[in-house]
Amino acid sequence: MPWRLQLWLASVFALAERVTTLTTSTLAAKRRSLDRQLGAILATPSGCELTRDLQAKIGRARAQLLVFSPIPGRSSRPTTARSGCCARRSSSGR
Numbered sequence: 001m002p003w004r005l006q007l008w009l010a011s012v013f014a015l016a017e018r019v020t021t022l023t024t025s026t027l028a029a030k031r032r033s034l035d036r037q038l039g040a041i042l043a044t045p046s047g048c049e050l051t052r053d054l055q056a057k058i059g060r061a062r063a064q065l066l067v068f069s070p071i072p073g074r075s076s077r078p079t080t081a082r083s084g085c086c087a088r089r090s091s092s093g094r
Contacts, residue, residue, distance in 0.1 A: 002051070004041050005058075008034065012066070031066050038062065
């Protein structure tokens with residue numbers, strides 16, 4: 001289980017690095033795939049108490065593991081200085 005979990009985590013971090021460049025549907029498909037893989041990892045029986053404890057902890061945190069949020073300072077789309085309220089102010093002559 002530890003090796004499979006390590007490979008799974010590497011996949012999650014690789015996806016997280018690309019989250020701002022993927023389409024919504026691609027991200028959703030990859031997330032579902034990772035969730036299925038995690039389910040298989042957590043369902044693997046183990047005779048090791050430490051592994052079972054780790055599986056239980058990961059299982060409890062499962063809903064939080066594949067939540068991606070934008071990195072502060074990085075946007076998924078380019079922005080300009082004249083967007084939103086600033087553009088409205090400049091176009092109205094304020």
